[in-house]
Amino acid sequence: MIVLSGAIGAGKSSLATVLSEHLGTEAFYEQVDNNPVLPLFYKDPKKYAFLLQIYFLNKRFESIKKAMVQDNNVLDRSIYEDSLFFHMNADMGRATPQEVKVYDELLANMMQELPYAAAKKAPDLLVHLDISYDTMIHRIEKRGRSYEQPEQDPTLPEYYHNLLSRYDGWYDDYDYSPKMKIDGDKYDFVENPEDRQKVLDLIDEQLRVRGTLD
Ligand SMILES: Nc1ncnc2c1ncn2[C@@H]1O[C@H](COP(=O)(O)OP(=O)(O)O)[C@@H](O)[C@H]1O
Numbered sequence: 771m772i773v774l775s776g777a778i779g780a781g782k783s784s785l786a787t788v789l790s791e792h793l794g795t796e797a798f799y800e801q802v803d804n805n806p807v808l809p810l811f812y813k814d815p816k817k818y819a820f821l822l823q824i825y826f827l828n829k830r831f832e833s834i835k836k837a838m839v840q841d842n843n844v845l846d847r848s849i850y851e852d853s854l855f856f857h858m859n860a861d862m863g864r865a866t867p868q869e870v871k872v873y874d875e876l877l878a879n880m881m882q883e884l885p886y887a888a889a890k891k892a893p894d895l896l897v898h899l900d901i902s903y904d905t906m907i908h909r910i911e912k913r914g915r916s917y918e919q920p921e922q923d924p925t926l927p928e929y930y931h932n933l934l935s936r937y938d939g940w941y942d943d944y945d946y947s948p949k950m951k952i953d954g955d956k957y958d959f960v961e962n963p964e965d966r967q968k969v970l971d972l973i974d975e976q977l978r979v980r981g982t983l984d
């Protein structure tokens with residue numbers, strides 16, 4: 771299983787499609803457009819942060835169980851990032867210490883129950899898409915989900931800055947599996963075929979080293 775990571779708008783869903791088509795495997799996408807809690811969270815984060823987190827945790831777990839049946843299936847966000855989001859929101863006063871404790875224990879408990887935990891314990895490879903703040907905002911605007919737009923809410927730029935700065939430490943500390951970083955500012959794997967091929971070559975190289983690609 772290949773797991774993608776990166777901030778909002780980094781290109782995870784786009785790369786999941788490109789990579790799974792290239793490998794002939796299946797992509798598993800985060801529940802976003804059909805997520806009933808996400809718009810509520812952006813409207814009232816304090817009220818909905820915990821509910822949203824439980825919603826994502828449940829859906830993510832479901833995706834992991836489906837994805838793990840075949841080598842090189844692609845997940846468009848790792849379960850490990852959910853905790854980054856929630857702890858940041860908690861530090862912003864949007865979740866209580868009791869909610870954080872319940873979430874952390876539930877996550878740990880669920881991770882122990884993953885069937886692959888017995889054999890592999892983690893993804894085969896984490897591919898992290900690294901982007902700057904300017905790229906993040908540009909992509910969020912390009913995609914156009916209304917509740918994510920900075921002009922909808924003056925606190926969003928700070929939220930996005932905080933998120934990006936936490937991602938640096940998160941990637942450095944990540945040690946559940948082999949990992950690699952792709953420069954998401956540099957490579958336009960959506961519109962530019964040459965960039966797409968370069969990114970696919972970089973990932974193939976890592977998969978060959980790890981023995982999950984011939
Ligand atoms: N490397 C890239 N170069 C140019 N545009 C991109 C790139 N990655 C994503 N995009 C565009 O940015 C927007 C957000 O991409 P998406 O894949 O939905 O990000 P994520 O799943 O990480 O939130 C989309 O409009 C997509 O077409």
Ligand SMILES: Nc1nc2c(ncn2[C@H]2C[C@H](O)[C@@H](COP(=O)(O)O)O2)c(=O)[nH]1
Nearest residue numbers: 777778779800802822826852855856918
């Ligand atoms: N509070 C949280 N928000 C989350 C989490 N996972 C995703 N999200 C939000 C961020 C975006 O608005 C949207 C989809 O993310 P993409 O990066 O795929 O665009 O959902 C989370 O765990 N907590």
